[in-house]
Amino acid sequence: MAKVLLGVSSSIAIYKACEIVRELKKANHEVRVVLSPFSQRFISPLTFGALSGNKAYVDWEEDPLLHINLPRWSEVFLIAPCSINTLSKVALGIGDSLLTTCALSHKGVLMLAPAGNVEMYKNPAIQENLRKLKERGVIIIEPEEGKLLCEEEGQGRLASVERILDWVEYAIRPKPLKGKRVLITVGATREFIDRVRFISNFSSGLMGFSLAKVFRWYGAQVKVIAGFTTAKEPPEVEIIKVVSAQEMYQEVMKHLEDAHIVVMNAAVADYRPLEVYSGKLKKQEFMEIKLVKNPDILESVGKVKGKRFLVGFALEERENLKENALKKLSSKNLDLVVANPLESMGSEAYEGFLIFAKGKRVDIKAKNKLEAGERIVMEILEYL
Numbered sequence: 001m002a003k004v005l006l007g008v009s010s011s012i013a014i015y016k017a018c019e020i021v022r023e024l025k026k027a028n029h030e031v032r033v034v035l036s037p038f039s040q041r042f043i044s045p046l047t048f049g050a051l052s053g054n055k056a057y058v059d060w061e062e063d064p065l066l067h068i069n070l071p072r073w074s075e076v077f078l079i080a081p082c083s084i085n086t087l088s089k090v091a092l093g094i095g096d097s098l099l100t101t102c103a104l105s106h107k108g109v110l111m112l113a114p115a116g117n118v119e120m121y122k123n124p125a126i127q128e129n130l131r132k133l134k135e136r137g138v139i140i141i142e143p144e145e146g147k148l149l150c151e152e153e154g155q156g157r158l159a160s161v162e163r164i165l166d167w168v169e170y171a172i173r174p175k176p177l178k179g180k181r182v183l184i185t186v187g188a189t190r191e192f193i194d195r196v197r198f199i200s201n202f203s204s205g206l207m208g209f210s211l212a213k214v215f216r217w218y219g220a221q222v223k224v225i226a227g228f229t230t231a232k233e234p235p236e237v238e239i240i241k242v243v244s245a246q247e248m249y250q251e252v253m254k255h256l257e258d259a260h261i262v263v264m265n266a267a268v269a270d271y272r273p274l275e276v277y278s279g280k281l282k283k284q285e286f287m288e289i290k291l292v293k294n295p296d297i298l299e300s301v302g303k304v305k306g307k308r309f310l311v312g313f314a315l316e317e318r319e320n321l322k323e324n325a326l327k328k329l330s331s332k333n334l335d336l337v338v339a340n341p342l343e344s345m346g347s348e349a350y351e352g353f354l355i356f357a358k359g360k361r362v363d364i365k366a367k368n369k370l371e372a373g374e375r376i377v378m379e380i381l382e383y384l
């Protein structure tokens with residue numbers, strides 16, 4: 001999909017750069033690698049050449065214009081790990097190696113994923129350089145907090161491969177949703193019967209998290225209200241955790257004001273026990289649990305949505321899918337209903353269709369939920 005130039009500089013986190021190359025390739029990106037002179041003492045360019053399928057460079061070798069040609073070829077220049085030294089050289093415009101001169105001549109998106117000792121990273125000179133880079137539009141993939149190799153605790157650990165890859169996906173997409181705020185509900189609610197038992201469902205949150213990722217890739221500011229989930233949380237997205245449908249309702253109403261697009265993907269329990277036993281219920285021959293209806297969050301939002309674009313989901317048996325989806329579209333005042341057959345739950349592949357309020361229908365088949373999420377977002381963008 002994209003042409004990614006990966007710069008690798010000296011840090012013990014360099015072993016993660018091998019995985020970054022592999023993951024970029026898995027995601028269908030073309031990768032070329034340029035190493036800083038010192039970094040080949042950790043890992044040879046041969047390794048990066050084999051992993052990327054393209055010769056990896058430390059020096060100009062036979063091409064004196066390599067520092068122009070490599071950046072000209074690439075759409076994204078990602079330096080990961082970016083040592084504190086390389087970070088400062090890029091900030092100050094120093095070109096004393098192939099890697100740093102590539103950073104000088106690169107015109108596309110420049111991304112740095114720093115890694116280093118916490119005290120070095122906190123150093124005022126480095127912080128000033130970071131500020132400068134950010135002001136110039138360089139994307140800094142902040143290092144993570146935790147125990148560092150030097151036995152110290154703090155910020156300095158190279159961002160996870162998953163986060164770095166997510167930033168690459170972000171960097172290569174246009175930003176038509178810049179300035180737009182998206183509110184998404186995700187996952188299953190839990191309705192407690194006693195202290196240890198609850199009513200819930202199988203929702204993993206994968207579809208909602210995928211949508212959250214994709215909305216961010218296209219420039220939106222995303223807020224997620226999440227019930228219980230088993231899917232991996234999307235990076236760089238604000239997630240507010242809730243347990244019950246009532247809590248989810250309250251959080252949605254609290255954050256609705258700000259939102260331009262509202263996507264209700266959560267599998268909300270329609271009922272909750274009338275009373276929650278404060279301890280643990282003992283078993284009996286028969287047991288009756290009285291249930292009361294939970295608020296229908298989607299319906300409530302539909303009543304007050306104003307100009308917001310409201311998306312609901314319909315999970316139904318295949319035979320009545322279209323009929324019930326259409327019912328939901330009109331009764332809950334939606335702009336779009338995403339109709340999913342029951343079989344889509346828990347499956348890797350996705351098959352379903354969209355019906356917009358103005359009648360347009362789009363069928364979607366995708367190999368996974370992330371791809372389906374991107375198709376859904378693209379359709380919303382075209383519609384808007």
Ligand code: CTP
Pocket residue numbers: 185245264265266267268269270294295296297298299311312313314315316
């Ligand atoms: N939903 C909601 N609040 C509820 C129940 C559902 O916001 N209490 C939302 C879901 O997030 C989803 C949509 O409503 O976007 C459809 O949910 P679904 O459970 O399929 O249908 P219901 O609305 O509950 O209708 P029915 O049970 O009649 O199928």
